[in-house]
Amino acid sequence: MSQPLLQWYALYGRNNLPWQLPRTPYRVWISEIMLQQTQVQTVIPYFERFMQRFPNINALAKAHDDEVLSLWSGLGYYSRARNLHQTAKIVMQSHGGVLPDDYQLLKELPGIGPSTAAAIVSQAFNQPVAILDGNVKRVLTRFFMIKGYPEQAQVKKTLWELANSCMPQENCADYTQAIMDLGAMCCTPKNPNCPNCPLQNNCLALKYEEQHLYPTKKVKKTIPVQNQQFLVLYNEQDSIYLEKRPPVGLWGGLWCLPSVDEEDCPLDFIRLNYDLSGEPPRQLMTFKHRFSHFHLQINALSIKTKALGNTLSEKQGQWFAKEQINSLGLAQPTSKILTFHYNIDVKNECSVR
Template identity: 50%
Template sequence: MDSFAKNLLAWFDIHGRNNLPWQHPRTPYRVWLSEVMLQQTQVRTVIPYFERFVRALPSLADLAAAPQDRVLALWSGLGYYSRARNLHRCAQICFAEHNGELPQSIEALSALPGIGRSTAAAILAQAHGQSHAILDGNVRRVLARFHGVQGWPGASAVQNQLWQLAESHTPDKRAADYTQAIMDLGALVCTRSKPRCAECPLHRTCVALRDGLTAALPQKKPAKTIPSRTTTMLIARDAEGRVLLERRPPTGVWARLWSLPEGVDVERPQSFFAPFDRIASPRIQVLPELIHTFSHFRLHITPILMHIDADESRIADDPDRAWVRPDELDTLGLPAPVRKLLAQH
């Protein structure tokens, strides 16, 4: 075990996080679920979602047997919904091909949907004590600063260099503790802004601290202008207070989530119902614009509120379109901006 790992583990024994909900009990299922939730999401945000998810679906078998709508509803609000769909698919594959268990080889585990090399390594290290290097965002930051690695970590050459460094420091013993320790160091001390270098167990040999580069490393991704898109969303409510929802296509943004009808004519939103119905004079209100930002574009939403009478609310038989009561919304996977609009209107 090199000095990097020794100093890090000594710090972890005093300052590390050892009471996270997925650590007690630390089963493969709970570790896997937490690692997927923690992709691009902070611990404090994940904890309540994790606890709600495992209360509803406490085992891999429960997840595999659950309807996709149930899984998406439990995930609703966490974003990046492909993670939830991959979780569900992965659980089903485990029952079809791996005797109802997550595989214990890194090759087989990383081949499953939504489980890449680093996530597989984190699962095997924490659930089974296997020694595998990880390279999530926190680890990239720690290694880039400690070794003074130049370049954007997303570039293949830089990423390969960081993987080599990660492997060189990963010890054969205490793999679970080391994996948690290096993630904790990045999350709690070697933070993106205002790192607490004086508290870092590695500060005496950190290149970035020595050379005054902690603010510059790791280098940021080259700036790119985020494009904008516009859409209209119809909030159609009937006399019973139900709202009309549509299930989105199996690919694209918010795939298979339930959402509000889009692309409706602002001037004549009732035309959306043709040829199912003709609404002579609906009560219509154009609401203030809502802006929702994705990682790769910004969506400008113009909501249209429309109240219609009970005898005008008939829609053609369609499993992907339904009138939904307010008390049913929590059972469906809804995009965050749609949930926000329905809560406000």
């Protein structure tokens, strides 16, 4: 498999991505974390901004949490950013500021699983360690006609064995990028470009004309919908009240607008929880925000408030002027709502969770 794949990569592969120029361990690591569950074209501008602000692991380790989350805001899956920051600190403290070139050591660091560790050592250190991301799973399940949902334990075990058996002992970095590129550019989820695939002569799914059956899809479940009211609480100075989410969980560590269940009265909520009085709410917008495991139907309301006491100081939040908003790490729905409220482009708003 490796020889025709490498020949194809030399002609058609993506060999000018930002993290390949130059291909350093630090740049490979950052890119691999960003690319988890996120497409290349989405990652590129985030990667370039991240590198401009944090050109090395020392700069990242010294950064404040809010700054890291602000630069990540819009990419989604924010635990990646927190793990990235924590790993940078560990590498500075325990590894002399040098990212380990050992697969087992890498797997012990926050946010680095088996496939990500393999991608780092193969691409940054040219070691023959196979990866198994979504693109690779798709290529292997079609090439070998592996039945069963790829995330099932036994199926995944088989795929790991095949991935390792296909891994060459030389040109490891190029092979790793090549098989990912093949899955992204040729062996795509829908309408794969089989006539131009370098593996077409030996692909079993193509031989039996069953490419569309692989990989086996997971049985879909009904995705629940939750209804929430997001409250834009602003005062006489046009400052906005935001709360910082706990480090772990949904939008962990990001700043968010207060929210209440659909059936709750917003004015009662802010009086009881924040000791604020408010004018009648004004509806701003409604939209659906999608997560992998549920959908959030959001009704955004704007409420001009007046303080009744000092209980706001007990909350994990504070008032921010309009000029301060872009310096914060915002949850995407909050960013979208504030963009509409202020009629300005809040930089953290993006199309990805």
